[in-house]
Amino acid sequence: MTPPLGRTVAATLLLAYVAIGPAYRHITQRRVEIFVQWKMFRYFGSDVCQVKFSEHRAGGEVVPLNRYELLELGPWQEIPVRTRLIKNPRKAAGWAAPMCDALGPDADIRVATRCGSGRRGWLAKTTGDVNLCVAE
Amino acid sequence: MNPLRWLWRLYVEQVLCFEGSTRPVSLLRIAIALLMWSRYAGHTAHPALAHTPDIIALNVLFWVSTTAMLLGFQSRWAAGLAGVAGLAQFYWQGLHLGVEALHVHHVYTLGITAALLAATPCGGSFSVDRWLALRRAESRGEAAPPEWGPLWGQRIIAVMVCVMYLGTAYEKSYWHYLNGNAMEMAYTTLYLGSDVPMPPVAKALTAASSGVVWALEWLLPITLWFRRFRWVSIGLGVLMHAGMYILIPVATFSLTMCGLYLMFLDPDEVHRHIDRALS
Numbered sequence: 243m244t245p246p247l248g249r250t251v252a253a254t255l256l257l258a259y260v261a262i263g264p265a266y267r268h269i270t271q272r273r274v275e276i277f278v279q280w281k282m283f284r285y286f287g288s289d290v291c292q293v294k295f296s297e298h299r300a301g302g303e304v305v306p307l308n309r310y311e312l313l314e315l316g317p318w319q320e321i322p323v324r325t326r327l328i329k330n331p332r333k334a335a336g337w338a339a340p341m342c343d344a345l346g347p348d349a350d351i352r353v354a355t356r357c358g359s360g361r362r363g364w365l366a367k368t369t370g371d372v373n374l375c376v377a378e
Numbered sequence: 379m380n381p382l383r384w385l386w387r388l389y390v391e392q393v394l395c396f397e398g399s400t401r402p403v404s405l406l407r408i409a410i411a412l413l414m415w416s417r418y419a420g421h422t423a424h425p426a427l428a429h430t431p432d433i434i435a436l437n438v439l440f441w442v443s444t445t446a447m448l449l450g451f452q453s454r455w456a457a458g459l460a461g462v463a464g465l466a467q468f469y470w471q472g473l474h475l476g477v478e479a480l481h482v483h484h485v486y487t488l489g490i491t492a493a494l495l496a497a498t499p500c501g502g503s504f505s506v507d508r509w510l511a512l513r514r515a516e517s518r519g520e521a522a523p524p525e526w527g528p529l530w531g532q533r534i535i536a537v538m539v540c541v542m543y544l545g546t547a548y549e550k551s552y553w554h555y556l557n558g559n560a561m562e563m564a565y566t567t568l569y570l571g572s573d574v575p576m577p578p579v580a581k582a583l584t585a586a587s588s589g590v591v592w593a594l595e596w597l598l599p600i601t602l603w604f605r606r607f608r609w610v611s612i613g614l615g616v617l618m619h620a621g622m623y624i625l626i627p628v629a630t631f632s633l634t635m636c637g638l639y640l641m642f643l644d645p646d647e648v649h650r651h652i653d654r655a656l657s
Contacts, residue, residue, distance in 0.1 A: 245394035245530075253394055253530045256497065260490070260538040264545050275473055278486050280545025290567045292575060309573060318574065326571025334572075358563035363554035 290327055291357040293334045295341065296370060298350040307351065309337055312344050331355045331367040338374035349375045393533040398645030400502025400525045401652055403532055404450065406491070407457060407500040409637040411448035414440075414464060414488050417630045433471070439463045447492065450505020454496045461493025484631035490538065491638065497531030529645060536641040540599035547595035556592060558585030564626060587621070594618055602642045612639045 263277030295307040315321050328334045334353045342349045354370035418440065428434045440463040446456035468489055472481030501507035503525045511523050554560050561584045562576050570576060576584070598615055601607035616636050623632035640648070 243390060243395050245390060249528070249530060250394055252497065253534060256494065256531075256534050257393070257537060260494075260534060261541050264541055268545055268548055275469070278483070278490075280483065280542045281549045282483055282546055288563060290563055291572055292566060293572045295573075318571070321571070323568075323571070326573070327567065328572035358559075358566070361552050361554060361560075363557075363559040364563075 288358045288360040294354045342375035396529045399649035400499045402640040402648045403498040403500040404503035413630045450501045453501025458496030464489025494535045499527030543595045543599045550592045
């Protein structure tokens with residue numbers, strides 16, 4: 243059983259392209275654009291944070307805050323994704339200003355933030371030890 | 379036996395000299411043409427969005443080649459040109475011109491599959507080519523030509539699928555994927571938003587499903603080749619891709635992968651099943 247030479251050459255070249263090309267990029271980590279590296283959703287969700295807003299009351303009581311309710315943004319499922327997502331600690335702190343206004347003078351609002359970082363998982367960014375209602 | 383000689387013999391027998399019914403590759407030809415339309419229609423390949431000569435030329439090539447590919451007219455040429463158009467959308471528009479929506483794996487997968495189909499007798503069945511061949515044979519008083527041909531291209535597509543799974547499995551081999559954190563980030567972005575923590579049960583399910591996907595992506599490139607495990611593997615693969623299709627925005631990728639499983643089936647068995655279904 244002897245395959246035609248043209249077929250052998252064409253098949254071997256194509257096989258090398260589809261098999262060795264991606265492996266070469268995976269192993270060497272070199273960026274050769276002609277070869278596609280099969281990395282999917284590697285950075286998906288890495289620019290998103292989880293936040294916990296809380297109100298610190300006199301006497302040490304800590305009450306979790308729901309920013310949607312406090313700012314009357316409407317039911318969760320109707321809020322646009324852009325509003326639901328907080329992408330970094332600075333944006334999280336930015337949400338505190340209208341919340342402080344809503345709670346009135348002497349409010350003490352804090353936010354604990356952890357953000358996605360691709361392969362390193364969730365990373366704590368702020369621990370909620372700063373009163374965001376006090377202008378610095 | 380010398381292992382290199384054994385490997386070469388396997389390559390010759392199972393790839394270079396592999397022959398069979400043209401039906402699976404023809405079915406994939408139709409599926410890929412429809413998926414390419416589905417991916418690009420109303421998007422970058424829409425005539426209204428083409429403003430420069432290179433994109434207009436690319437769009438003309440795309441529509442003419444994919445139409446011929448779908449109908450099966452000059453099928454190998456059509457598939458090859460559709461592959462060129464698909465890969466140009468990935469490399470030229472996506473990578474060079476910076477259209478992010480086109481520099482994604484599912485665009486590449488469609489383009490490269492179409493291009494590789496040109497190395498198969500993908501017009502041998504369910505095509506205008508087949509109809510013309512039958513008409514020619516009839517007018518000459520000859521027997522109908524068999525739906526049969528060399529299928530080394532089918533094997534190369536199957537190898538590509540395996541490499542794809544191995545690459546994605548390798549990339550998922552880190553702790554924060556396996557413990558569900560990576561998918562929790564995705565679901566936070568897509569569904570929950572920043573304020574709503576994932577419930578513990580959902581978190582456990584996310585970790586478990588991440589582990590299952592990771593394990594399957596390592597296993598499928600092996601089990602898909604063995605007749606004994608093939609149908610179970612395809613069933614689990616389809617379930618996995620269906621889950622991805624529903625939960626995360628993978629566009630045409632899931633359906634493309636399901637179509638690509640045709641490349642692992644015994645072509646003659648597919649032929650017989652279709653005959654039986656149509657009789």
